[in-house]
Amino acid sequence: GQNIDQPTEMTATEGAIVQINCTYQTSGFNGLFWYQQHAGEAPTFLSYNVLDGLEEKGRFSSFLSRSKGYSYLLLKELQMKDSASYLCAVMDSNYQLIWGAGTKLIIKP
Amino acid sequence: DGGITQSPKYLFRKEGQNVTLSCEQNLNHDAMYWYRQDPGQGLRLIYYSQIVNDFQKGDIAEGYSVSREKKESFPLTVTSAQKNPTAFYLCASSIAGTSGANVLTFGAGSRLTVL
Numbered sequence: 206g207q208n209i210d211q212p213t214e215m216t217a218t219e220g221a222i223v224q225i226n227c228t229y230q231t232s233g234f235n236g237l238f239w240y241q242q243h244a245g246e247a248p249t250f251l252s253y254n255v256l257d258g259l260e261e262k263g264r265f266s267s268f269l270s271r272s273k274g275y276s277y278l279l280l281k282e283l284q285m286k287d288s289a290s291y292l293c294a295v296m297d298s299n300y301q302l303i304w305g306a307g308t309k310l311i312i313k314p
Numbered sequence: 315d316g317g318i319t320q321s322p323k324y325l326f327r328k329e330g331q332n333v334t335l336s337c338e339q340n341l342n343h344d345a346m347y348w349y350r351q352d353p354g355q356g357l358r359l360i361y362y363s364q365i366v367n368d369f370q371k372g373d374i375a376e377g378y379s380v381s382r383e384k385k386e387s388f389p390l391t392v393t394s395a396q397k398n399p400t401a402f403y404l405c406a407s408s409i410a411g412t413s414g415a416n417v418l419t420f421g422a423g424s425r426l427t428v429l
Contacts, residue, residue, distance in 0.1 A: 209356060213354075236415060238417070240418075245402075245423070245425075246422060246423070247318075247404065247420035247421055247422045247423060248357075248404070248418075248420050249420070250417050250418070250419075253415055253417065255415070292356070292357070294356075294357075296416065300416070301359070302357075302359070302416075302418075303356070304356030304357040304358075305356050306354055306355055306356045307356070
């Protein structure tokens with residue numbers, strides 16, 4: 206079966222750096238997405254990786270290793286507004302999105 | 315501003331009743347989707363549509379129905395056949411359904427509670 210694994214919850218301190226990992230086993234691979242979702246709100250797109258390596262976008266970076274079935278989202282200079290759930294999703298060979306359960310990130314002052 | 319509008323935001327239903335959730339987009343997107351979100355689980359696809367007057371079942375279509383009579387609109391009906399309908403429902407749209415870089419734009423969601 207297809208599977209996406211991410212930690213259920215993480216805690217970090219304001220101003221620090223946090224890395225949220227995502228491992229996947231899917232039927233084929235057509236890209237990996239990260240979305241941010243504040244409680245009770247819509248998910249919003251953060252990043253897309255299809256080739257190995259690091260994609261940097263401001264305070265957020267996303268890394269992909271296709272051979273290891275692994276990605277991470279790196280958040281720098283954490284702010285209180287970064288408290289949210291972070292969803293990892295992989296597009297399989299049929300162009301269907303497989304979603305992880307999300308990682309709830311708690312930022313403490 | 316372009317976006318997706320879902321209504322109602324909160325809905326209460328008695329057992330045995332059908333309810334319809336509205337989803338409207340003005341992004342000129344061809345593809346539209348309905349997802350269900352439950353605590354501790356990833357988003358699960360209910361139905362999707364890549365073109366007007368055509369739609370496909372997702373992973374958990376039983377007990378749900380949709381229509382796509384207009385490009386802008388993709389309403390979801392939760393029927394009495396859905397055994398556990400209490401959930402957060404998300405509508406989304408995208409430019410194209412079969413593309414790797416297929417970024418979804420989501421609506422704000424509708425929370426359905428069955429009493």
